[in-house]
Amino acid sequence: MPQPDDTAEILVELHRGPFAESQHRGHAVVVDHAGTILGAWGDPSKIILPRSSSKMIQALPLIESGAADHFGLSQAQLALSCASHNGAKVHTDMVAAWLDHLGLQEADLRCGPQMPNDRAARENLIKCDCAPDQGHNNCSGKHSGFLTLNKHLGGGSEYIEADHPVQKAVLEAFEDVTGEISAGYGIDGCSAPNFACSLLGLGRAMARYAGANPDGAAREAAMAKLHRAMATHPILVAGEGRACTNLMEAMGGRVAVKTGAEAVFVAIIPEKKIGIALKIEDGGTRASEAVITQLLIGAGVLDAASPVAKRLTHGPITNRRDVETGFIRPVASLKDWRLS
Template sequence: MTHPVPLAEIWRGPFLESVHSGHAVVCDASGEVVHAWGDPTATVLPRSSAKMIQALPLVESGAADAASLWQEHLALACASHQGADIHTRRVRGWLEHIGMRDSDFRCGAQVPADTDAAHALIRENARPCQYHNNCSGKHSGFLTLNRHLGAGPEYIEPDHPVQKAVREAFEDVTGQDSPGYGIDGCSAPNFATSLNGMARAMAFFAAARTDDSAPRASAAARLREAMAAYPELVAGEGRACTELMRAAGGRVALKTGAEAFFVAMIPEKKLGVALKVADGGTRGAECAIAAILVKLGVLEPDHPATRKRMNAPIRNWRGIETGMIRPSVEMA
């Protein structure tokens, strides 16, 4: 096994102060490794980076079309959103459209990460609902698929038909049997795989076409295109997924996951990327994914969204530049 390698560095003046180490893999459409840092075989929990895979059964089963879902709904099914009005308004409309209520969710209530939405709850002396949960779009997809299947209400249970369909899709596109799962923050199973498996899955999404005769490939292309078309729904203002997708001009679909996971789908090159920072530091993962996208030629190094995360100045409370976060020598 290869140990984690440095991916991002924090410098204070001339001193290397901190290092974020981890693993990263780039795969092509055949599943072959094009670039690798660290250990491609490392077992990982992709967390929310797997949401587009978890949404595959929703689309390929015909449930999305039967419910007349739009591209915006598909983007939300892949989202870890801020709980802003643009997100919760659509989720509430989706629930109403399929005849469901907030109590049908199994994701749990969460205070919105969006400041305006959180302050509105405080002013109204109101508690957050489950539709505020950053995973409520994914769970709306689960509910839609569950209604289509006619299965029981506990759709997050690992032996439920919804999660069985998710696991089958996950193992197919990663090309590996999952060794197990952890329970995610939203209470759904999060299936484990290798980092290489996740990069292979992202390459499958990158190479997929909407006109493909294979339902799974067509579904993958629809989900990828929805993410690229609605970056603001996938995350939110100020977030890396949203800003970097905009900076790439739709050439890349990106998704972060908890504990410093990141994936990317690059359709023009039919490449998939997966990375994991070992210490769970988000700033390290954002720097590393930006560096990889620059290396692959789909993100401009001097774009403000890139510079916010890669070769980004660190300033103190007086605005004095004290250092920077930059890719490691290995990554650069």
């Protein structure tokens, strides 16, 4: 049984009436392009699995190898390669067209089928008594990118294996941008390896993306292309009603944000040349969304009065009769933090 992490700080509280009912502990770090820590909570050296928050890193070899240019990938496809999408029609249609352009089909994916989170897509499947396929998987865009790279490299069909050229390229990019030798990997929900790093390493990587010069060397130019694609196409990165999409829309394409399973969240803020990374110890998404939102407010790139900011940082919590019963609140150390 995992033991509580003594280095984690209380970052979010939930109140019901006059009572503090629940707390979420975790770790967070804000890093500038030079690697300097501008704000830290908990333990920045904590080793984590970044899960889907690292998809823009996993997509780097797609561009650097020349595969994206060779197959004429659009900016929208680059955004989808970084996505944890809802499986809406806009997502699945793009994946199907992408695979067709490669001369491949849904069976070539290795991410597994998933019932879509998008309500309309889910209801359509239920009405026709149809099973979801791999295109509905929230990672099918990332895997379409893997397949594109794999076709360019001429690798074998099992591109998710850790010793496959695709994943070796991902690991090399991951260790470079985090500035660390990975401590190992776990197998993600989509069957691909997910490489471990410290929270600081993940924040350092996001800061490198934030400071990337579009006219720089191959890796730097690729980083700039990817974060620009994400910020320009927020609906492709997640979908309607999702925090990633809503936050990027609220910031008008100035910032790219990405969540990961088990309450990881990152942000790339080019105008400040800073990166943010956080992890909530108990895996609570409501807490990771509150913390990233509060840190974006503190960084001066999100209006605290915007509807999405108010909803994610303060609730309210309502019951089944739509009566307000409580609220969520980031702790004072987060609310008081401001980027100098």
